[in-house]
Amino acid sequence: MVCYLLFEFWYKCIKDKKEPKVANEDPKVDLFEDDDEFEEFEINEEWDDKEEGKDTTQQWEDDWDDDDVNDDFSLQLRKELENNAEKS
Amino acid sequence: MAYLSMGEAHRRITEYLNRFSDAVLTQDGSSLKQLLSISSNSPLLLSLADALNLFHDSNRLLKQSDRFSQISEIVSPLFRSIQNFRLGNLLDSYNAFEKAANAFIQEFRNWESAWALEALYVIAYEIRVLAERADRELASVGKTPEKLKGAGSFLMKVFGVLAGKGPKRVGALYVTCQLFKIYFKLGTVHLCRSVIRSIETARIFDFEEFPIRDKVTYMYYTGRLEVFNENFPAADQKLSYALMHCNPHREANIRMILKYLIPVKLSIGILPKNWLLEKYNLIEYSNVVQALKRGDLRLLRHALQEHEDRFLRAGVYLVLEKLELQVYQRLVKKIYIIQKQKDPSKAHQLKLEVIVKALKWLEMDMDVDEVECIMSILIYKNLMKGYFAHKSKVVVLSKQDPFPKLNGKPVNS
Numbered sequence: 045m046v047c048y049l050l051f052e053f054w055y056k057c058i059k060d061k062k063e064p065k066v067a068n069e070d071p072k073v074d075l076f077e078d079d080d081e082f083e084e085f086e087i088n089e090e091w092d093d094k095e096e097g098k099d100t101t102q103q104w105e106d107d108w109d110d111d112d113v114n115d116d117f118s119l120q121l122r123k124e125l126e127n128n129a130e131k132s
Numbered sequence: 133m134a135y136l137s138m139g140e141a142h143r144r145i146t147e148y149l150n151r152f153s154d155a156v157l158t159q160d161g162s163s164l165k166q167l168l169s170i171s172s173n174s175p176l177l178l179s180l181a182d183a184l185n186l187f188h189d190s191n192r193l194l195k196q197s198d199r200f201s202q203i204s205e206i207v208s209p210l211f212r213s214i215q216n217f218r219l220g221n222l223l224d225s226y227n228a229f230e231k232a233a234n235a236f237i238q239e240f241r242n243w244e245s246a247w248a249l250e251a252l253y254v255i256a257y258e259i260r261v262l263a264e265r266a267d268r269e270l271a272s273v274g275k276t277p278e279k280l281k282g283a284g285s286f287l288m289k290v291f292g293v294l295a296g297k298g299p300k301r302v303g304a305l306y307v308t309c310q311l312f313k314i315y316f317k318l319g320t321v322h323l324c325r326s327v328i329r330s331i332e333t334a335r336i337f338d339f340e341e342f343p344i345r346d347k348v349t350y351m352y353y354t355g356r357l358e359v360f361n362e363n364f365p366a367a368d369q370k371l372s373y374a375l376m377h378c379n380p381h382r383e384a385n386i387r388m389i390l391k392y393l394i395p396v397k398l399s400i401g402i403l404p405k406n407w408l409l410e411k412y413n414l415i416e417y418s419n420v421v422q423a424l425k426r427g428d429l430r431l432l433r434h435a436l437q438e439h440e441d442r443f444l445r446a447g448v449y450l451v452l453e454k455l456e457l458q459v460y461q462r463l464v465k466k467i468y469i470i471q472k473q474k475d476p477s478k479a480h481q482l483k484l485e486v487i488v489k490a491l492k493w494l495e496m497d498m499d500v501d502e503v504e505c506i507m508s509i510l511i512y513k514n515l516m517k518g519y520f521a522h523k524s525k526v527v528v529l530s531k532q533d534p535f536p537k538l539n540g541k542p543v544n545s
Contacts, residue, residue: 078316079445080388082309082352085345087165087253091379093344106402108425109462109537113469117426122470124493125486 141183145190148180152207153199156239159247165254168210170217170229171261181218184211205235217262226259226266226279233259233286237293246299253303256290256310259283264317284314284323291327297336305331305346312353324357348378352389359392360447364542367396387412395448398424398455401538416442420452427463430494432456457543460506461515463490465535480518480529500525513544 113122148167155164170177184190190211194204209231216225233255240248260283267277287307294304308327315323331337331350339347355370371393378386394404394417403425409418419435422428436443436452443449464482467490472479484500484507491498498506507527510516517530 078313080356080391081313081316082349082388083382083385084257085349085379085382087250089345089379091344091381093377103405103408104397104402105405106540108403109401109465109535111469113466113473115426117428118466118470121466121490121493125467125470125489 136182136186138187141187142193144180144183145187145193148176149193149197149200149203149207152203156203159243159245161247161250164248164251168251168254168258170214170225170258171265177214178218181214184215185218202239206232206239208232209235213262222262222265222269223279226262229259229262230282230286237290241293244298246303249300249303252290253306256287256307259286260310260314263314280314280318284311284318287311287314288327291330295330295334295336301336302342304337305342305350309346309349309353312350316353316356321357321360324353328354328357344377345379348374348385351377352385355389355396356392356447359396359451362451364396364399364451368393368400368540371396383412387414390414391446392448395451399451400540400542401458402540420455423459424455424462427459427461427466428494429456429459429463429491429496432459454543457510457513457515458538461510461535463494464507464510464516468529468534480531480534481521482518482527482529484525484527515543 112118151163152167154160155167166174166176191208194200194208200207209228213225213228213232216222216228236252236255240252260280263279263283266279270277270279287310291304291307291311294300294307308331311327312324315321331339342350351370351374355367355374358364358367358370371389375386375389375393378389380386390404390408390412391414394409394414397404398417398420403421404417406418406421409415409421416435416439419431419438423432423435432455436449440449443452464487467486468479468482471482471486484503487503487507488498488500491503504520504522504525507516507520511518514536516527517532517534517536518527520526521528
């Protein structure tokens with residue numbers, strides 16, 4: 045655990061080093077503002093609240109973490125690693 | 133304004149009084165509600181306002197008939213509110229409306245059935261929006277805006293009237309949602325807690341009994357609260373409920389739900405499909421999603437920088453920043469797969485040096501020690517399974533499932 049805390053600290057130091065905190069002015073948040081106020085439904089507003097047809101698998105992917113390494117990014121990464129391997 | 137005779141003004145006011153009195157006598161909630169929605173600018177209320185502003189002595193009409201004595205406590209301040217609203221005196225309009233609302237609650241308390249719930253909803257809504265306008269007026273002349281806070285206290289009182297046994301309790305969630313809107317606007321969201329406790333622990337409420345419009349709004353706001361508390365499984369459950377049950381034609385509301393649900397889903401390793409981001413114009417998330425898919429730390433950093441303001445305002449910046457570890461996991465996994473394709477026998481030995489090089493390519497200047505630190509965190513958080521051969525600067529990955537998936541659970545903390 046102690047080890048871990050050290051790591052966390054270390055990690056934070058690394059991050060801080062990478063992203064020097066700019067002395068930000070106080071963010072100007074309006075005193076009376078909520079950008080995302082939910083729109084009022086009408087008092088008598090009704091709608092068809094059936095769950096069928098609202099298949100969540102159409103909206104979300106949870107099995108995206110595949111082993112495919114043929115996208116552009118991976119191909120560049122491969123090239124980069126190979127180049128470096130030759131040099132070292 | 134077209135010419136309005138005194139006789140016509142008199143007629144309009146008397147007609148309004150008769151309608152009000154009849155609605156109460158016959159317990160007709162939906163007629164009553166139309167007489168109260170001041171901010172709707174309905175033709176009925178506009179023409180009444182003009183009549184009131186011409187005919188100064190409307191109180192005389194109120195006293196003139198016994199029929200009106202029961203409603204005069206409500207209607208007399210209501211008239212003042214309507215008049216002032218029409219004249220643009222929003223502070224005066226609010227103050228008078230608050231008096232009328234208090235008088236209404238007195239009566240409402242005594243009505244045994246819930247016939248006047250719809251009218252009460254209108255009162256709860258009006259007091260909030262009138263208070264917001266009054267506060268804007270106060271702020272514009274350099275005074276302290278305090279009316280919205282006052283409207284909050286009033287609605288807490290209304291909540292108390294509803295939250296008992298009996299048929300009026302189904303109105304409690306509507307009032308709760310108006311309170312949430314006030315607390316979120318004022319930045320006093322901690323005040324939501326006591327109302328939530330009443331709703332969620334009281335046996336007298338069966339949540340499913342409430343109207344759907346209130347359930348959806350309630351789940352949206354409590355979901356946002358869970359995002360602030362970084363309780364992602366609960367946030368997922370509440371916001372998903374809101375998304376599932378929201379009126380499909382209310383696209384603006386669906387967009388707002390998604391704005392919070394997407395970072396929550398990302399944090400538990402679930403990605404939105406692209407069409408969802410496009411359809412609801414949430415493209416600020418598309419590079420974040422791309423970064424997760426690729427393992428592209430540079431893209432994540434740029435995406436966060438580019439939309440920093442927007443993410444900070446929504447309060448999801450920290451949630452998104454924490455995705456960094458998942459992006460590291462994805463990058464290391466890709467390096468591992470690339471290695472495996474080249475030489476399967478040595479794939480599970482990952483030289484730190486190689487990771488340093490990949491990071492350098494992504495414009496992240498780290499030395500071997502720093503990378504070792506990151507790898508330790510990945511191992512500690514169970515995003516990676518393996519151990520260090522410290523001397524040879526190598527991570528030895530577990531041969532079985534070296535990069536466990538989150539499967540809908542948050543990263544260990």
